[in-house]
Amino acid sequence: MSRRLPRELPVLVTELDDGGMGKGMVDDRIVRVRNGLPGELVRARMLKRRSGEWFGEAVEVNSPAGQRVQPPCSAFPRCGGCSLQHLEYAAQLEHKQRGLLRALAAVQVRAKRVREPVSSVRLGYRRKARLGVRALGDELLVGFRESFSSRVARLQSCETLAHGASRLIKPLRGVLQGLDARRRIPQVEVVVGDADVGLMIRHLDPLSGDDRAALAAFAHSHDVQIYLQPGGYDSLELLAPAHARQMDYALPAFGVTLQFGLADFVQANAPLNELLVSAAVNAVAPASGVRVLDLxxxxxxxxxxxARRGANVLGFDASSAVQRASRNAEHNGLGQRCEFRSADLYDHASGVVGDAHVLLLxxxxxxxxxxLAQWLQAPSLQRVVYVSCNPVTFAKDAQTLARQDFQLTEVGIYDMFPQTAHVETLGVFARSGHG
Ligand SMILES: C[S@@+](CC[C@H](N)C(=O)[O-])C[C@H]1O[C@@H](n2cnc3c(N)ncnc32)[C@H](O)[C@@H]1O
Structure with missing residues (x-):
């Protein structure tokens, strides 16, 4: 068989892989295609070869699978932002749950109880995204990168982005197109809080006065905060408005509001995050005096x-996030029950767990x-509540927990990222005798 990548190929898809790609064999080679579902014979345009496998996208589907649906976005499957829009939603959840259980089975970890998948809004949920910017002749594109390419998808809006960000794509193209620096802006990150939208505009050269004025006018007319980013996140400079409000989101079930900076990590899907936080808090079962370590x-x-439910919490994180966490505790009247420290948790291990009863990861x-193995040795530790965005590393860590006598009492998926192959997992582990 020729080793050159063909332009197109018929592929019989036999399974859906963990990345949401249809997988099949052509001769003795694994071929993966976006927009292909098990049982379908597709005509696939080939895009890339990597590690002996070929990758492409289905441009024609014969005998569509029963679970195939019309993708809500016309940029699918080209746009790299989504990989499962062609699969009906219930099947997306089943697929993600099967992937988690397969990863656990591969390390011989069995959960006592598998919870039903938890989901919330399926579109318009993403409150954070990094959009590529690329000049194509006279046209400027702003969107997610295309799969297997450095190209940027041609978008007018985005179905999965929160409306406050999606509505900006088209006008953003317009303003960036008119800048002197239009070819020196590789990306824009959008961040959506409960009340505000922020943009971080990465630029490779200093911006002219005219460019700054055009972006400031855009911030004003679209009611967004614009930060310029000439380098890393520590280089962020507020351009407009002159006094930007602090971004925040509320967790009403707990009567707390969390402020964050544009570069801080925030969970991508606000309604799903509320469900996830409630489930994690219930799993910890905080009561007055319970000591929780939040790593x-x-x-x-x-x-x-x-802390709102009565626990005493010690939190660790590597970044400036811990300063923000401390301020958030103070603002919410929880300063007495929370303490936050900065540490590189992949490096610094000793003395972290102390006398905590529950570890939240x-x-x-x-x-x-x-x-992890060292943390689990703390004799006070009875339970571990583990939130994960990667079923494979979750399973590996579940094996470490099992070896240290922590049983997986329940596990379930939380669909933080509908229409994509990403998923959040919540696992609860109890030390034998504390189940
Ligand atoms: C998935 S986020 C979770 C954040 C938080 N629990 C939440 O729900 O918003 C992972 C966190 O790990 C932190 N992190 C990454 N590398 C780290 C390291 N080496 N040591 C400590 N924290 C780290 C990041 O700063 C980030 O806040």
């Missing part, structure tokens, strides 16, 4: 609700890291 605590998304995609 990878960010701005206090879980810490403050836990919400690490990045890489998982809890090599210190």
């Amino acid at each position: 990878f605590c960010g701005i206090g998304n879980f810490s403050l609700p836990l 919400d690490p990045p995609r890489t998982g809890a890291g090599n210190n």
Whole structure:
């Protein structure tokens, strides 16, 4: 068989992989196609080869699968922002749950109870996104990057972005197109709080006075905050308005409001986050005097609700987020029950757990890291509530927990990212004898 990537190929899709791509074999080669579902014979345009596999997208579908639906967005499947818009929603949830259970089975961890998938709004939910900017001749594109390419999808709006951000895509194209620096702006990040929208405009060269004035006028007419970003996040400079309100979001069930900076981590889907926080808090079962250690605590998304229910919380995070978390605790009248410290949790392990009864973990995609086994040795620890955005590292850490005598008493998925293959998992582990 030729090793050159063909332009197009018929592919019989036999399964849907964890990334939401249809998978099939052509001769003895694995071929993965966006927009292909199991059982479908598709004509696929090939886009890339990597590690001996071929990748492409289905441009014609023969014998559509029963679960195929009309994608809500015309940029699908080209746009890299979504991978599952062609699959009916119930099947998206089943697929994600199967992936989690498969990852757990691969490390021989069985949950006593698997909860029904939890979901909320399916479109218009994303409150944070990094959009690419690219000049194509006279045209300027602003959108998610296309899959397997450095190109930027041609978008007028986005179905998964929160409305406050989606409505900006078209006018943003207009204002960026008119800038002197139009070819020196590689990306714009949008951030949506409960009441405000912010844009971080990355620029590779200093902006002219005219460019600054045009962007300030845009901020005014579209009621958004614009920050210029000449380098890393520490270079952010507020351009307009002169006095930007602090971004925030509320968790009404707990009577707390969390302020955040544009560069801080915030959970992507506000309504789903409320469900996730409530479930995590219930799993911790905080009561007066319970000591909770919140590792990878960010701005206090879980810490403050836990403190509101009576727990004493010690939170750790690497970033400036802990300063924000401390201020959030003070603003919400929870300063007495919360303490936050900065640490590199992948590096610094000793003395972190102390005498906590419950450990709440919400690490990045890489998982809890090599210190987990050491943290679990603390004799006071009875339970671990683990929030994860990566089923594979969750399963690996679940194996570490099982080896240290922590049983997975329940697990379930929380669909933080509908229409994409990403998923959030909540697992509750109890030390044997404390279930
Ligand atoms: C998935 S976020 C969770 C944040 C928070 N629990 C929430 O719900 O908003 C992961 C957090 O891990 C933090 N983090 C990343 N690397 C870290 C490290 N090496 N040490 C400590 N924290 C780290 C990030 O700053 C981020 O706040």
